[in-house]
Amino acid sequence: MNAVLASAFWYLGRGTGVTALVLFTIAVALGIGVRSGRPLAGLPRFGVHQLHRTASLLATSLLAVHVGTLLLDPYAQLRLVDVVLPFAGAYRPLWLGLGTLALDLLVAVVVTSLLRDRIGRRAWRTVHWATYAAWPIALLHTLGTGTDASTTWFRWIALVCTVTVAAAVLWRLTVTDPRRGLQSEQQPRMATSSGVGGLS
Amino acid sequence: MSGTRTRDRTAARLHIDWTACEARGACLELLPHRLTTDDWGYPRPRDGGSEILLHARDVPDAEEAVALCPRMALTVLRSPGR
Amino acid sequence: MTGPTIAPVGVSAGLYGLVAASVGDLDAHLRSLGAWPRLDPSAIVALARTAGLTGRGGAGFPTARKLESVAAAPGGPAVVIANGGEGEPCSGKDAYLLRHGPHLVLDGVQLAARAVGARQAHVYARDAGSGDAVAAALAERARAGLDTVPVEVVEASGTFVAGQESAAAAAVQGRPAVPSGAPERVFERGVRRRPTLVQNVETLAHLALLARRGPAWYRSVGVPEDPGTFLATLGGAVVRPGVVEAPHGMSLGDLLAIGGGLSEPVRAVLLGGYFGTWLTWPDHADVPLARPWLRPLGADLGAGVVLALPTRVCGLVAGAQIARYLADASAQQCGPCLFGLPRVADLLARLAACETSPGLPTEIERVISMVRGRGACAHPDGAARFVHSTVTTFDDEVRHHLRGGCTVRRAV
Numbered sequence: 001m002n003a004v005l006a007s008a009f010w011y012l013g014r015g016t017g018v019t020a021l022v023l024f025t026i027a028v029a030l031g032i033g034v035r036s037g038r039p040l041a042g043l044p045r046f047g048v049h050q051l052h053r054t055a056s057l058l059a060t061s062l063l064a065v066h067v068g069t070l071l072l073d074p075y076a077q078l079r080l081v082d083v084v085l086p087f088a089g090a091y092r093p094l095w096l097g098l099g100t101l102a103l104d105l106l107v108a109v110v111v112t113s114l115l116r117d118r119i120g121r122r123a124w125r126t127v128h129w130a131t132y133a134a135w136p137i138a139l140l141h142t143l144g145t146g147t148d149a150s151t152t153w154f155r156w157i158a159l160v161c162t163v164t165v166a167a168a169v170l171w172r173l174t175v176t177d178p179r180r181g182l183q184s185e186q187q188p189r190m191a192t193s194s195g196v197g198g199l200s
Numbered sequence: 201m202s203g204t205r206t207r208d209r210t211a212a213r214l215h216i217d218w219t220a221c222e223a224r225g226a227c228l229e230l231l232p233h234r235l236t237t238d239d240w241g242y243p244r245p246r247d248g249g250s251e252i253l254l255h256a257r258d259v260p261d262a263e264e265a266v267a268l269c270p271r272m273a274l275t276v277l278r279s280p281g282r
Numbered sequence: 283m284t285g286p287t288i289a290p291v292g293v294s295a296g297l298y299g300l301v302a303a304s305v306g307d308l309d310a311h312l313r314s315l316g317a318w319p320r321l322d323p324s325a326i327v328a329l330a331r332t333a334g335l336t337g338r339g340g341a342g343f344p345t346a347r348k349l350e351s352v353a354a355a356p357g358g359p360a361v362v363i364a365n366g367g368e369g370e371p372c373s374g375k376d377a378y379l380l381r382h383g384p385h386l387v388l389d390g391v392q393l394a395a396r397a398v399g400a401r402q403a404h405v406y407a408r409d410a411g412s413g414d415a416v417a418a419a420l421a422e423r424a425r426a427g428l429d430t431v432p433v434e435v436v437e438a439s440g441t442f443v444a445g446q447e448s449a450a451a452a453a454v455q456g457r458p459a460v461p462s463g464a465p466e467r468v469f470e471r472g473v474r475r476r477p478t479l480v481q482n483v484e485t486l487a488h489l490a491l492l493a494r495r496g497p498a499w500y501r502s503v504g505v506p507e508d509p510g511t512f513l514a515t516l517g518g519a520v521v522r523p524g525v526v527e528a529p530h531g532m533s534l535g536d537l538l539a540i541g542g543g544l545s546e547p548v549r550a551v552l553l554g555g556y557f558g559t560w561l562t563w564p565d566h567a568d569v570p571l572a573r574p575w576l577r578p579l580g581a582d583l584g585a586g587v588v589l590a591l592p593t594r595v596c597g598l599v600a601g602a603q604i605a606r607y608l609a610d611a612s613a614q615q616c617g618p619c620l621f622g623l624p625r626v627a628d629l630l631a632r633l634a635a636c637e638t639s640p641g642l643p644t645e646i647e648r649v650i651s652m653v654r655g656r657g658a659c660a661h662p663d664g665a666a667r668f669v670h671s672t673v674t675t676f677d678d679e680v681r682h683h684l685r686g687g688c689t690v691r692r693a694v
Binding site: 215216217218219220221222223238239240241242244249250251273275277 | 460461462463464465615616617618619621622625649652654655656657658
């Protein structure tokens, strides 16, 4: 392969990896925003939902480019099997494997989301929880195997991404609408039958 | 809400799965002329009653509400023969 | 919990059917009635249609139409559920039938299964006593090779909403007995996504007798618009509370007389149980208990629970207690019911406690109109109907209470 082309793939692969992480962070934060059921910074609720979906799909597309270009780049030594099977790679198998794992989880989340009418609410929701695992795994992958991981600019990006997700999660855990919490956390109740005094 | 005129114009009905609805409110934003809230934030028809009737022109917005409801609580039920 | 004493009272063998035919063991059942007739599905539906048989679970839906809907629904062979869930705490008729006349009910199950082309049936029993009785009856029938469709007994949780049709379908599949919010009704999609016939056990018992005696016999009692007999559970201020059988069209006073009459002065009778309406006493003593007379009064028999409210109990206080029970009995799945019913119960309790806020009645009406029709099942509708009846029937009492007094003057 032409050295220039190989380099192009390499740089594209790295760049899309970082951008995908950023977009993925935005998607997770917006997902938490959807869960809150509130408007966000002037956006109506349905706007938050649409933005969450757009960010997720963009992140996924960039991820596809990230994986595709690295498959084509001879320097990366990425095999097709490494794209689906974690921890089997030749180059930095652990950190690469985390990337594969994150990708696997993400594919499951995206496919179930696109098909959620067919699979039903409970199945969709269960798989969707995997995003809370996929995001930190993706972050670790970037820090471990990313070529730019040691640069200052990337460390700033990683920090901002981490703070964003941590803040969103913390906010979600502490701020609960007491009215909504009552319904969603309530299990179907089994009130004991009893007669009413004065009548029976 | 009754009368043949209303029935003629009704193209569909918005069904809410009440066991799923958590008053998140996206549908209220997408169908503001058809929906208002009760005391607790849950959607109800603006013109009274308990059934949410949709004209043909409301159906695209209603379909979007169905897709965007985070709890998948909505279904558009078409009237027979439409 | 213990229900009312089940003491079937005063029904003569020749005139009526269900109580007389509830003989318990299979031998006696076969001696008196013979095996259930293997009629054609269309013949069974025709029987129900000609007889004018309606559901006895509370809704009173025409049975023939229900059988046809299930039979016609696509989606595989149907499933039958004999609904003895009987969530209403004051009702005892389903338990009575399952314990004393299980073979009648089980004959009805076989007939209904035949009518809808079902290959599987379940008996949904309210408690262990009823469940055990049905299981014993099924064992007898198995030895005799009587049934064509296998029947399984499922015990209900005894909660108020457990008897709702989609809750019953869920319970039969081992899931929590709470209603489903899906747009499809159980007759289209119920147990294992198949068309499901959920029929009250009393209705099935009537069908079992109809199959032997024919619609002319069934229609020989009752009134043309509301033929046949029904089971009622008498409670409250009656001498002998319990399950009785009576023809439609019998007067309210005569029905109470079967239970020995009133045990003390009564101010009103609650017809239809906790989702029912109040009829003041004694002005409604002569009301025939059948649709043509009850409907104009906004009343109906429901599942046959008849409760006599003594004059020493304030109607608003009793109403507030029942409203509180209904709020607690919510499955708590749906927002309007979960938030609306406790709100109504609070308001009614304040009114019952003689709070002098003039806006209370209007606010009660506003909230109940907000919950009607907005839930996965008819629980909020039933509660709204009951509360509305309470504040309109006892409007004199409401006026007294808003002035800070109560005609009963007793702390309950």
